[in-house]
Amino acid sequence: MNAGATGFGVGAALRRKEDARFLIGKGRYVGDITRPGMLEVAFLRSPVAHARLKRLTKPAGHEQQVFTIDDLPEIKTIRANSALPGFRVSEQPVLARGKIRHVGEAIAACIAGSRAEAEDLAGACELDYEMLPAVSDMTRAHLPGTPLLHEDWSMNAFLETHRNDDVSGLDAIAAAKVTRTLRTSRQCMAPLEGRGVLAEWDPRLEQIIVTTSTQMPHVTKSGLADCLGLDEGQVRIISPDVGGGFGYKGILLPEELVLAQLAIRLGRPVRWLEDRFEQLTAGANCREHHYVITAWADEAGRLLGVECDAIVDAGAYSSYPFGACLEAAQVGSILPGPYALPLLRCHTMSACTNKPPILPYRGVARTGVCYAMETTLDALARQLGISAEAIRLANLVRPEAMPYRNLVGKVFDSGDYPEALRRAVAAIDVPSIRARQAKGEAVGFGLATFCEQGAHGTSVYHAWGIPFVPGFEQAFVRLSPDGILEVRVGVHSHGQGMETSLAQVAHTILGVHPDKVRIVLGDTALTPYSTGTWGSRAAVMAGGAVAEACRQLGDRIASIGAGLLQVTRPDVVVADGFVRRIEGEGSVSIADVARTWYRAPQNLPKGVDKGGLEVTAGYRPDPDTGTHSYAAHAVVARVDLETGAVVLEDFVVVEDGGKLINPMIVDGQVLGGLAQGIGTALYEEMPYDGAGQPLAATLADYLLPGSADVPDVRLEHMETPSPWTTFGQKGIGESGAIGPPAAIVNAINDALASIGAEVTDLPATPERVLAAIAAARAGKA
Amino acid sequence: MSRIDITLTVNGEPRELKVEPRDQLADVLRGPLMLTGTHVGCEHGVCGACTIEIDGAPARSCIAHAGSCDGATIRTIEGFGDDEIMRALREAFTREHALQCGYCTPGMLVVGRDVVRRLPDADEARVREEMSGNLCRCTGYRGIVRAIVSVIVARRHARREGACR
Numbered sequence: 001m002n003a004g005a006t007g008f009g010v011g012a013a014l015r016r017k018e019d020a021r022f023l024i025g026k027g028r029y030v031g032d033i034t035r036p037g038m039l040e041v042a043f044l045r046s047p048v049a050h051a052r053l054k055r056l057t058k059p060a061g062h063e064q065q066v067f068t069i070d071d072l073p074e075i076k077t078i079r080a081n082s083a084l085p086g087f088r089v090s091e092q093p094v095l096a097r098g099k100i101r102h103v104g105e106a107i108a109a110c111i112a113g114s115r116a117e118a119e120d121l122a123g124a125c126e127l128d129y130e131m132l133p134a135v136s137d138m139t140r141a142h143l144p145g146t147p148l149l150h151e152d153w154s155m156n157a158f159l160e161t162h163r164n165d166d167v168s169g170l171d172a173i174a175a176a177k178v179t180r181t182l183r184t185s186r187q188c189m190a191p192l193e194g195r196g197v198l199a200e201w202d203p204r205l206e207q208i209i210v211t212t213s214t215q216m217p218h219v220t221k222s223g224l225a226d227c228l229g230l231d232e233g234q235v236r237i238i239s240p241d242v243g244g245g246f247g248y249k250g251i252l253l254p255e256e257l258v259l260a261q262l263a264i265r266l267g268r269p270v271r272w273l274e275d276r277f278e279q280l281t282a283g284a285n286c287r288e289h290h291y292v293i294t295a296w297a298d299e300a301g302r303l304l305g306v307e308c309d310a311i312v313d314a315g316a317y318s319s320y321p322f323g324a325c326l327e328a329a330q331v332g333s334i335l336p337g338p339y340a341l342p343l344l345r346c347h348t349m350s351a352c353t354n355k356p357p358i359l360p361y362r363g364v365a366r367t368g369v370c371y372a373m374e375t376t377l378d379a380l381a382r383q384l385g386i387s388a389e390a391i392r393l394a395n396l397v398r399p400e401a402m403p404y405r406n407l408v409g410k411v412f413d414s415g416d417y418p419e420a421l422r423r424a425v426a427a428i429d430v431p432s433i434r435a436r437q438a439k440g441e442a443v444g445f446g447l448a449t450f451c452e453q454g455a456h457g458t459s460v461y462h463a464w465g466i467p468f469v470p471g472f473e474q475a476f477v478r479l480s481p482d483g484i485l486e487v488r489v490g491v492h493s494h495g496q497g498m499e500t501s502l503a504q505v506a507h508t509i510l511g512v513h514p515d516k517v518r519i520v521l522g523d524t525a526l527t528p529y530s531t532g533t534w535g536s537r538a539a540v541m542a543g544g545a546v547a548e549a550c551r552q553l554g555d556r557i558a559s560i561g562a563g564l565l566q567v568t569r570p571d572v573v574v575a576d577g578f579v580r581r582i583e584g585e586g587s588v589s590i591a592d593v594a595r596t597w598y599r600a601p602q603n604l605p606k607g608v609d610k611g612g613l614e615v616t617a618g619y620r621p622d623p624d625t626g627t628h629s630y631a632a633h634a635v636v637a638r639v640d641l642e643t644g645a646v647v648l649e650d651f652v653v654v655e656d657g658g659k660l661i662n663p664m665i666v667d668g669q670v671l672g673g674l675a676q677g678i679g680t681a682l683y684e685e686m687p688y689d690g691a692g693q694p695l696a697a698t699l700a701d702y703l704l705p706g707s708a709d710v711p712d713v714r715l716e717h718m719e720t721p722s723p724w725t726t727f728g729q730k731g732i733g734e735s736g737a738i739g740p741p742a743a744i745v746n747a748i749n750d751a752l753a754s755i756g757a758e759v760t761d762l763p764a765t766p767e768r769v770l771a772a773i774a775a776a777r778a779g780k781a
Numbered sequence: 782m783s784r785i786d787i788t789l790t791v792n793g794e795p796r797e798l799k800v801e802p803r804d805q806l807a808d809v810l811r812g813p814l815m816l817t818g819t820h821v822g823c824e825h826g827v828c829g830a831c832t833i834e835i836d837g838a839p840a841r842s843c844i845a846h847a848g849s850c851d852g853a854t855i856r857t858i859e860g861f862g863d864d865e866i867m868r869a870l871r872e873a874f875t876r877e878h879a880l881q882c883g884y885c886t887p888g889m890l891v892v893g894r895d896v897v898r899r900l901p902d903a904d905e906a907r908v909r910e911e912m913s914g915n916l917c918r919c920t921g922y923r924g925i926v927r928a929i930v931s932v933i934v935a936r937r938h939a940r941r942e943g944a945c946r
Contacts, residue, residue: 019875022883025818025858029884032817116803192822192830192884192918243820243884244918276823495881495919668878671921699827699916706913707922712905736921 009508010727013664016500017514018493027241030196030213035269038198041259042118043272044108044125045282046100049134049354049692050147053096056108059124066121067109067262069095075257076227080320083465084329087159090150090352092317094227094254100129101149101316102356103694104282109258111270134692138313138351139290149316149352158314158324158350163332163408165343167296167305174296174304178379183761184368184741185685186288186313188696189361190704191494193243194274195283197256199263208260211238212253215245216321216532218490219468221524223252223320224260235260239522242494246676247361249494250534251284252320280702281694285686286361288313289327289368295376301384301391305343308335308372312365314350315357321467322360322534325350329464330365333408337373338417338451338630339395341407354692360534362673363737366452367680371762374448374742378749379758388447388746389425393418396449403723412451412628413730415720420654421449423716424632427652433636437754442639443649446747448739449632454536454731456626470537472618474528475545477506477553479613481598483591485512487549488520490530491542495672496733497665498538502546504661508727509550510557511576512590528616536731539661540627541619544726549617556609557593563605564588564596619726627722627730631655631670633739637747641773644766646682646748648711653739656718657732658725666732667715673736674713679705681741682763756780787851791816792860800847807831807842810857818858818887822916829915832888833857839895858887866894869935873928881919889915893929901937905930 008014021027044056044066058066069075078092096107110121135141135149141156149156171177198211208230214220217237225232242249255272262270274283290311296304312328332346361367381391397404399416406412424447433445461469476488487506493499503517520526530542554574561579562572565586572579580587596603597613621627636650653670660666683703687695696702721728741762748769749758757776761768784799791814800809805824810816810833819842822830826844833842834856861867870893873879880886889912896903896911903911908929909922917925 015875016878018883019880022880022886023871023874023890025816025887027883027886028817029820031821032811116801190918191882192828192916193820193882242882244882246918276825276828495883497881664878668881668920668924671923672881672919673921675921676918698825699823700825704916704918706916707926708909708913710922712923712926713921 008514009504010659010661012504012662014500014504014514014662016497017503018497018499029193029241029243030198030211031273033198033211033240035198035200038269038271039111039113040115040118041262041270041272042110042115042122043106043255044110044122045278046096046103046105046107048100048129048131049103049136050132051100051129052132053098053100053107053129055128057126059121062121065111066125068107069093069097072258072261074228075261078227078252078254078320080318080323080467081465082323082325084159084325087325088153088157090317092254094257102354103692104278104356106254109262111262115273134354134690136353136355136688136690136692138288138311138353141351141353142349149354156352158318158352159329161329161332161348163344163346165305165345167307167343167345170296170305175299176297176380176383177294178376178383179292179294180376180379180760182291182293182372182375184287184289184371185762186285186688187361187680187684188280188283188285188686188702189246189248190279190702191244191246191248194276194279195249195253195255196273197253197259198269198271199259200269201263201267207234207236208264209236209238210256210260211240212256213242213249214239215242215249215492215494215534217492217522217524218529219321219532220252220256223467224256227257228260237524239492242492245494245533247286247359247534248284250322250532251359276699277697280686281697282356284319284359285315285356286358287368287680291372293372293376295380297380297384299384301381301386301394303339303341303395306335306341307345310346310348311351313353313355313358315353315355317357319357319359323466324357326360327358327365331369333410334366334369335373336406336408337370338397338449340397344407355688362676363734366450366738367677367741370448370450370738371741371745375745375749378746382753389421392421392447392449396421410453411623411625413722413724415628415630415656416718417449417630420630420632420656420718421447424634424652424654427714427716428634428636428650442641442751444637444639444747444749444751446635446637446743446745446750447632448742448746450738451628451630452536452731452735452738453626453628455540455621456535457620457624459624460626468531470531472620473530473541473545474616474618475542475549476528476616477546477549479553479557479590479594481594483516483594485510485517486520487517487546488527489542489546490527491533491538492522494533496538496669497662498542501539501662501665502542505543505546506550509547510554510574510590511578513577536733539729540621540725540731543661543729544619544621545617547726548619549615552617553613553615556611556613557590560593560596560604560608561588564593564603621724623724627658627725629655629657629730629732629735631735631739633743635743635747637744637751639748639751639769644769646764646769648744651711651713653713654716654718655732655735656720658722658730659719659728660717661727661729663717669733670715670736671713673734674740675705675710677737677740678710678744680762681744682765683709685763785848787848789850790854792856802848804847805843806845806847806850809847810842816857816859820884820887822884829892830885830888832891832915834891839892858890866897866932869932870894870897870928873931877924877928877931879920879924879928885915885917889917889925896929897932897936901933903933
């Protein structure tokens, strides 16, 4: 079979098939869909962070339009458990029951003919509650005497983890030791399309059909069936076009459960569309980390050990399915990064606070951990008087050591980490930056190197014991009577261009033109079970599954084709949309094979596979511990010492995602992630006050990077195939979002090195930069 | 609630509507007129996803009261079928991978077309500045900026060639 690229297959920068509808405004998102008789839902949400809910008085005359948890007793609480020892599981009621645990927590669902009228109802409800002291500082949440969010717990923490390598002897032998206290701010993922749910009951099928903007339709189906006490067959989840996910839509929503139950109860379609205020103040948050980190190195900069105490603010509940600990509990395993680290002592805590629950945002824990490790490395380099490049080269895992098993047991599949770094440095004119610095200019050069585990499967996730452990990814392929190849997968696409890249995979195996490949996604009634799109897994897992299913289908096509050519199976190959004789003349098109199976079965050869031209095949890499893409980011930043403003003069990324299925789409993923990482580095912050009130309620307060804030990034690829995947592809969807905070702050700190100032907290706003400068000057004075 | 009678010309067709005082133009376009290509991103005029043309100029339909638009000429993403600049922009957007999830795309195209028309000599920095009122969470903007710049450059070349003839 043809495995090479023909201009349409794996490796081709094919333009996207899905663009056509988006460019004329014909994408179809949840908010674009209506049903006859549909009612709109607005949620009454808590104005306070921590309180005992005493009474809700419904607006007179509208009692039947307002639903509290007492009106919907059928819905079970959401429990996202974990098998990690010591994990405290939260019971999350879909509407507040007895207690309120964060601002924005839903208390009642209000239903009317329009959203505005539903909001009027929510506004007319009277809420009686007794305030409790709010827990909003994650570093103090666990302390004795702090009010407990979940009163049967012994402390406000979902989980603590420990790794206890002995680092006590390092002080005596190290040439350098640095300790830093670092902080990253709480963020909102802020996809441009908010969440949205449309639920309708089909009395004929006795099925609840929930159209929802989700990254994981099948997980939502199972979770919804569990919580509503329905058979899985009574639930169908449709996820239409999704206006950005980034992790924000990788969750079973309380709102999904409420809407589904309301549709069952009322026998009418109901819809809820999250508005931006809800998204910013009530939707899940992410990435609020606190580190106290110490690192030791010898005189050459080789790391001797790292000690780290990390706290992640996990909010009030454990979200389904990923849980409250995916960030904190990964700190210890991600800290070694791409380096050959000999010793690690690490304590982590997932703090429980009166804030919305966290979700894993693109990069998950890596963005914060990379920031902690990379800024600490630069501090070590400054102390040793060696360059940022030198200290990384002294520690990066060498290409000849691949595959490399690091001290925490992660296995790096392939690559040349030092080469990526060297290329990134070579792309920047470092001497000219040093010359400008010598003239007193506050300009700096910053680096970050990291690797990203992606598409990790069963062997990794079973240890977490979360509600869903990914197994074999499946794809269904069918050759239609007209020769069109239909491919159905359970992952979903929300900007990743899978309608194109998976068609390229199918083309590579079967030679069918991508225009004749129809990719079906986002509907549990039409696609095989999948845990969905998250963890940079789709290109590896769905790509592998589609390839495997096409191979098996190709074999059946070849057998029928051989019969039509009056030769035997070994005499033919499938190539370019035809079954061709290997020797001699003769071919039959795949479309003719399809016609024969469906419309002229009298011509089928004897002994044909009765399964016909439909195949479901599964795929999982072996080993399934995940691919490791990696990158080096190099940044030139200029700091205005008067205003604290930071300008990114240059940004270079050298990235290795293994074999790229569609290089244009991969560039898009890296660049998009990068803009989000720049947001983390310089702009995005959801502050909470001491009462647990969110202080950024609009996009004028919560600053997302715009086109003028993101430089024209220079992107270079290396393509070291993963030895473990179908085409050598690696997961790379999150990579761009990991490195920017580290590289940018390292550049800022390089610019401020002559003053002796260091930025420690993200985002590096003008205020924080000025504070760092002032602190350094005060220290010197 | 009392309703307001308004007449709009939407994508070339006269439309008579009864709207509530609190209805925003985006709600009217997406609801009764079923023009769902206009996307609502923030409902407070920051993200730009809902940008349409009112009387020939880009405007945020999420903060334009429908009742105050009586007599206005409206053009949405569905109304640029034969427009030469829009055709060139759409081609450039797909070539430069200027869209991923597609949610910001209609607003980007409407504003991008205005930039192309208004600023025939804009360079990359100017385009970045002009587009900074439209947020995209997926692409990192490089494709969007390159696409718009490429159309400006192509038109500049065409203009010069025309002048030489």
